[in-house]
Amino acid sequence: MARPAIAEINLNHIQANFALASSLAPQDQTVAVIKADAYGHGAIAVAKALADQAPMFAVACIEEALELRAGGITHPILLLEGFFDSCELETIANQGFSTAIHCLEQVQALAKSRLATPLEVWLKIDTGMHRLGFSPQQALVAYQQLVSLPQVKKVVVMSHFANADNHLAESVTVIDQLAALPAELLQPEIELSLANSAGILAHANTRKNWQRSGIMLYGASPLSQETPESVQLQAAMTLKSQIIATRWIEAGEQVGYGGRFTANQRTKVGTVAMGYADGYPRHAATGTPVLVNGQRSQIIGRVSMDMLTVDLTDITDAEIGSKVILWGEGLPANEVATHCNTIAYDLFTGVSRRVPRLYKN
Ligand SMILES: *Cc1c(COP(=O)(O)O)cnc(C)c1O
Numbered sequence: 001m002a003r004p005a006i007a008e009i010n011l012n013h014i015q016a017n018f019a020l021a022s023s024l025a026p027q028d029q030t031v032a033v034i035k036a037d038a039y040g041h042g043a044i045a046v047a048k049a050l051a052d053q054a055p056m057f058a059v060a061c062i063e064e065a066l067e068l069r070a071g072g073i074t075h076p077i078l079l080l081e082g083f084f085d086s087c088e089l090e091t092i093a094n095q096g097f098s099t100a101i102h103c104l105e106q107v108q109a110l111a112k113s114r115l116a117t118p119l120e121v122w123l124k125i126d127t128g129m130h131r132l133g134f135s136p137q138q139a140l141v142a143y144q145q146l147v148s149l150p151q152v153k154k155v156v157v158m159s160h161f162a163n164a165d166n167h168l169a170e171s172v173t174v175i176d177q178l179a180a181l182p183a184e185l186l187q188p189e190i191e192l193s194l195a196n197s198a199g200i201l202a203h204a205n206t207r208k209n210w211q212r213s214g215i216m217l218y219g220a221s222p223l224s225q226e227t228p229e230s231v232q233l234q235a236a237m238t239l240k241s242q243i244i245a246t247r248w249i250e251a252g253e254q255v256g257y258g259g260r261f262t263a264n265q266r267t268k269v270g271t272v273a274m275g276y277a278d279g280y281p282r283h284a285a286t287g288t289p290v291l292v293n294g295q296r297s298q299i300i301g302r303v304s305m306d307m308l309t310v311d312l313t314d315i316t317d318a319e320i321g322s323k324v325i326l327w328g329e330g331l332p333a334n335e336v337a338t339h340c341n342t343i344a345y346d347l348f349t350g351v352s353r354r355v356p357r358l359y360k361n
Pocket of ligand 1: 222
């Protein structure tokens with residue numbers, strides 16, 4: 001017997017979600033973003049599952065890219081945050097990684113480097129997100145500098161959207177950001193990469209040569225309003241556990257640390273082997289949904305490190321060993337995330353090492 005807390009990963013669903021992303025721009029290429037251990041789903045397993053479909057993988061940094069190489073992944077790999085130190089450049093070249101270039105210091109480091117093979121670089125332009133990238137005014141000069149370097153074999157132009165997920169954004173919109181792209185770089189011979197999952201799903205005008213699909217591969221929609229495509233996404237991760245204890249408490253009695261839940265009637269409490277050390281959010285409030293034997297119930301009281309408590313009063317067949325789903329099949333991670341004041345990205349990437357990933361298919 002083992003502790004029943006597991007994350008079941010359905011690789012068929014990831015393949016189907018990737019197919020959906022690429023079907024939305026069949027003439028373009030779709031990069032599979034598998035940074036942060038494929039958003040908690042296991043980067044090597046996901047890369048292997050997508051090996052025949054994805055022309056390229058993207059990760060945050062060289063450490064993540066090297067993990068993929070060590071796992072036998074030979075595909076092109078893009079470093080979305082670029083390099084942090086010029087000493088990474090030799091490995092980047094030798095491994096055939098592509099790297100984002102987002103600032104002048106990186107261009108200078110590249111110009112000074114001696115590389116055995118030239119690199120593909122992705123020039124990042126800050127069109128309004130104001131996190132990484134050259135300003136639209138600096139971008140053309142940076143582009144011209146890069147194409148002239150012997151260390152560079154190809155330049156792809158990329159940008160990232162701040163509000164592609166929100167149709168109602170009052171702040172900088174996709175349209176504003178597209179308009180900020182320098183016209184000189186919008187030439188048919190220059191490859192572009194603009195869309196993240198939200199762009200792919202909701203903004204056809206962002207689907208350019210290379211789309212970068214992340215969260216949608218894992219079956220969670222990033223959109224605040226669903227589209228006919230986003231509702232077809234299939235959850236890849238089902239976070240599961242079991243009831244490990246039950247008890248009845250009387251009206252007025254409390255549950256868990258800080259007595260955060262007080263029963264207003266006779267209540268059957270179920271204890272589940274899942275806690276914040278597994279990555280289940282500690283700030284999940286009483287009322288956050290869970291499934292017990294496929295029926296909806298809710299968290300009561302505070303989540304503790306290794307356990308949480310649920311209301312079993314109305315789930316008559318619940319007993320020790322009953323199956324609990326925290327999110328995934330039948331309970332969208334987005335719904336749980338809303339109760340926890342966060343997003344599915346945060347839930348997925350937070351699932352800790354203590355939770356074994358079990359792969360289906
Ligand atoms: C993480 C990331 C993506 C993927 O975003 P999703 O919203 O998960 O699709 C795309 N582009 C960049 C630059 C990223 O850092």
